[in-house]
Amino acid sequence: MGPHDSRNPRHELVIALGDPAGIGMEVVLKALASPEVPQELQPLLVGCRRSLIQTHARLIQQSSRPLADPATLRIDDQPLVDIVHPGQPTTSGADTGFHWLTRAVELLQARGSRALVTAPIAKHLWHAAGHRYPGQTERLAELAGCQRSSMLFTAVSPNSGWRLNTLLATTHIPLSQIPQALTPDLVHHKLNVLHGFCRRFTTTPHLRIAGLNPHAGEAGQLGHEEADWLTPLLDQWRAEHPQVHLEGPVPPDTCWISAAHAWQNPNQPGPDGILALYHDQGLIPVKLLAFDAAVNTTLELPFLRTSPDHGTAFDIAAEGVASPDSTIAAIRAAWDLS
Structure with a gap:
């Protein structure tokens, strides 16, 4: 199995795209275009393909930064039920983000992927959607069948x-x-x-x-x-x-x-x-x-999970100015530590 074989689980990072109204899709597209991410990395994105394509088109207009092209990315397409605009969070969108995370763990466990990277979510919107978890960590522990994390x-x-x-x-x-x-x-x-x-x-x-x-x-x-x-x-x-x-x-x-x-x-x-x-x-x-x-x-989970150390940044999500540095660091850490 060669280093660029698409079926090599040791080269695959599953990336859940977080709250669709936040900066998750933006920072992931920017991060995956960075020369700092490992060359042999095979990302598998879990989220809405249409939203990712729309985010890419918007960012091309707003920013000169390099971007990964959704057309070349492997995406496990989980479409949004309702339209979500960047910077305008909704309970429905947060609910979809919750299901993206759940799906990402299912895929990782079924495929034996190397690690999980998660974009930010808004806890209060998860709660509004009926998902009463302190954060993503506790949901991950539940999905993995772990008492502790x-x-x-x-x-x-x-x-x-x-x-x-x-x-x-x-x-x-x-x-x-x-x-x-x-x-x-x-x-x-x-x-x-x-x-x-x-x-x-x-x-x-x-x-x-x-x-x-x-x-x-x-x-x-x-x-x-x-x-x-x-x-x-x-x-x-x-x-x-x-x-x-x-x-x-x-x-x-x-x-x-x-x-x-x-x-x-x-x-x-x-x-x-x-x-x-x-x-x-x-x-x-x-x-x-x-x-x-x-x-x-x-x-303490059966897999390593990393996430950038910032929130959804709804206030700048429509502007195209979000820094991908923490997401790049999260991808590198998921690769280096797993």
Whole structure:
């Protein structure tokens, strides 16, 4: 089976096109024209062929950027039921995007494709369409028959070549629910997942975990979670993994400083992986450092899934100005890490 054989599953990435009113189709067409995506990549797009052709025609008028031609792409055509215009989201369109994701997983599993890349969706519109999931990650876990999944953000610095890896212990839940959701079992499990991921790059990873409270609790003065159970748990985990250098709990306001130095400067050491205890604790530093380079990666599924680290951008979806950089990074990560 040659490298350009259309039936080689190791060269096939399935790409779900996200919310049809968002920038998903635009950034995918731009990304697939980039010289930065692997030459032997065989994308299989799941979405509406007619909408993709219309998006291509519009972008030719709006932008001089290179574009992949839908006529040359393999598309699993799942037509839109109702007309959707860019930048004008509808519940019907979001419902179709939900079914595109479901179809993409079915195809990937049936074909043995290499990995899945997903364009952005709008959670509130999924909810309006009756699909009550916190996000795509939870739907993917359900489709794959997995009880658990993990959300990790990975990015390779264009300045230094260093890779920033941040795993979230909890994801899309209200801030008030985090203390209840964070349990010793959960944190222990997430450390194992982060360790497993970082072992792709080094046999003796340097890991770091952020504290929950300001100053990591200030010896119980600013919160008790660290003293009560987090620090004892980390001591136990270290004893189980003597080959791993695990720091923490580190005060959250300084946890990413050495990562920032490693991102900016070659030969500056940074941790191989950081565990953030909740969504914004991890995402604020990741987006500050690596907005266009960061890739949302789903771990613990039977397949690897990546997604650009941005939303549907309905406000610019009709203008043709969306950057494909994060989508290019997502495609490269899906290829490199699978």
